[in-house]
Amino acid sequence: MRYALLVCADEHEELTEEEAGRRYAEFMAFSDEMQARGVLVGRERLRPTELSTVVRVRDEGLVVADGPFAETKEQIAGFYVVDCEDLDEAIEIAARSPGARYGTIEVRPVWET
């Protein structure tokens, strides 16, 4: 069964270059580990929400605006899609991710088609 692991974190956290480099390495190691284990379906790291654009089509037509969905402190910084046995395994994988230490991970089942 597939789950999305949405990594939510404070995107304005100031990091030293050294700290940022260390975390990057941790995230890469985690991805490699999941790849080797055969559970990783996909992953993306998202750029800051300053670069986000929201798009809506309503009766009055297309509305394009700046911004993320909601101005909250924590934003989705990236996501993984993993294919695993059950929720306990997804939780176990999420707990190994550096994202769980630096932010919060939301584990959401994916619609199976």
Added chain:
Amino acid sequence: MGDVAGAQAAVAEAFRSEWGRVVGYLIRVTGNWDLAEDCAQDAFERALERWPRDGIPDSPAAWLKTTARNRALDRLRRSKVGQTKLEELAMSTLRSQGDDEDPSGIGDDRLRLMFTCCHPALPVEAQVALTLRTLAGLTTPEIARAFLVPPETMAKRLTRAKRKITEARIPYRVPPAHQLPDRLRAVLAVIYALFNEGYGASAGADLIRRDLCAEAIRLGRLLARLMPDEPEALGLLSLMMLHDARRAARVDAAGELVTLEDQDRSLWDTDVIGQASRVLDAAVRLRRPGPYQLQAAIAACHARAPAAADTDWREIAVLYDRLWQLAPTPVIALNRAVAVAMAFGPESGLALVDELQQSGALSDYYLLSATRADLLRRLRRDEEAQAAYRQALELAPTEAEHRYLERRLAEVSTGR
């Protein structure tokens, strides 16, 4: 032929001791909670038909498991999605007793099932409700009453929880020892709800369902032994023991409810009170206060008083203030109001009760009306007291409570 009454008693006994195990077993092999519950139900119904005719099987537990499993097989065979599950089920027959591995170190079967049921991916209230329904076999209305919500709300909550179990694929698996503390809060709530269901049996003529209280205390003891560093586990055990110590005085010879104030304190079990106090001392020494420890401390205050008039109500009012800060629930607010009334006079208590009533919380809770009635009676506002007693009568769940309220109503109506 055969002893019909004896067979029925055996089914009732098996329901008490085996219901949770049969359901737990079926959940494990089918992964389907609704199917598990339905098939367990069918197995017990079949036992009621068969046992009086064919005799009680040598191992009622094995008979029930097999019957329930065959029922599940039948149902799965008829459904389209059942094929793979069917194979697993057939496999599990071969594995027979091979599923004894226990990474939790809990030892006791029922306690282990409770920890298994209380998965932290579900809201705590849903964990508790689901466990009471699935393992303890309480009905949805009984659980609804324990949570003070309408039965429809509870039914929805149970449905949502089961849906998440299925669709997010939450496994039914015994948790390893390091995950137990995460589930403790829900398990404590399950045990306390069982105790309360037994202590003030929410429906019917039997005010105290002794077996439920005894089982809850047994589980509380096991848990306290398993987790001696968890002060709330000790607090809950102490609290249940303190309530249980008063059991003999709580109902009189005619089966009437006797309030704390009027109880014959010589009937209280001082040995049990002593043990409970020591358990509470051990909890307090861990220096992490919590709602169960505070409730136990309140119960201990009552237990210490040689006569009702000696009760240290100021101390109790202080403890309720602290409890209210930790757990600001309407029921605690109501009890706090009673303590304040006793410590500082009915007037100040009534103010808190009225405030609570205006908030709209507990509008269906008979003890709110009953408490209001009682305070009005003490203030000699007899007509208002009568109206409040009548309202309480409409809401009171058990017959013993009805009779108690009728007596009080008669007192205020005749002008004493």
